[in-house]
Amino acid sequence: MKRFLALCLAACLLGGCATAGPMPAPAKSPSSPAQAGPAGEEEAIKSALQQIKQGPGANYRISPTDLVDITVFQQAELGRKLRVSQNGTVSLPLIGAVKVGGLTIDEAATLLADKLKEFVINPQVTIFITEYAQRKIYVMGEVKAPGSFDLPVESRLTVLEAVSLAGGFTPIAAPDRTKVVRMQGGRSQSITIEVSAITKRGEKEKDLPLEPNDVVFVPQSYF
Structure with a gap:
């Protein structure tokens, strides 16, 4: 009997206890887009700018203050x-x-x-x-709730305030490499925001006020 139990245990270990079924694949987080270093970051920013350039489309209905x-x-x-x-x-x-x-x-x-x-x-x-009347900014990359947000007309919205609206930085974010991408004269301009200078050294002037259609992009840390 003991020999029979030993054989069963060995079979279970060698076979990975097949009765448990196949190991499930790890779930992918929808809020963590793939970024393969600087090239991946650049591609993500280009994709966002292309969507903004396309505008709301032919079915857009004119609104007050357009x-x-x-x-x-x-x-x-x-x-x-x-x-x-x-x-x-x-x-x-x-x-x-x-x-x-x-x-x-x-x-x-x-x-x-x-x-x-x-x-x-x-x-x-x-x-x-x-x-457009609907003044939007976009927060992408390593924030907890990426998406588009309304830009106030009567008051300003800064980079850190926009990140806060998007739920804050994820644990794998690289805040000091945060970028603001802005279209000017048909060309994109990238501005790097050193977040630690604002939060740790109190250099509030570096917390850039955002303009309509700005993209705030937070990259991953390089491990």
């Missing part, structure tokens, strides 16, 4: 760059205030063209939104 650039083909004097009013209207020469809030860009251009037909032969209206 900044719009309206042009009328071969009628430069009728064009205007203006902010949509709180009640969703824009004012143009000849036709006055027209409600465009809630319309897509194509719908608004068609409406303005219809209004101008009384005064202009075959008017062709184009609308560009140069600044």
Whole structure:
């Protein structure tokens, strides 16, 4: 009997106790994107900037305080760059205030063209939104809750405040290599934020105020 039990125990150890089933694979954390060193960081930042450049898309509906650039083909004097009013209207020469809030860009251009037909032969209206009412910043990388956040209109939001909104740094973050990536003149500019200078040495001026569409990126520590 003892010999039988010994043989069973040996079989179990050698076979890994097969009755327990296969070992489960470790779960992947959705809040920890893969970063293979500087190259991985650069790729993640590029991906975020590409999404921002694409904008909300053709189905975006004009909102109060959007900044719009309206042009009328071969009628430069009728064009205007203006902010949509709180009640969703824009004012143009000849036709006055027209409600465009809630319309897509194509719908608004068609409406303005219809209004101008009384005064202009075959008017062709184009609308560009140069600044969206929804002012967003993006916090990515080694923070606990990465995502996009509203940028206040009446007050400023700094880098560390944005990281706080995103739940703070993860245990494997490299705070002193935090970057702010900002689009200027169609090109991206990267600014490194030395967090320890702000938190440990009290150099508050290094806590950069953020601008619309800024990306705050927190890389991993190199172990």
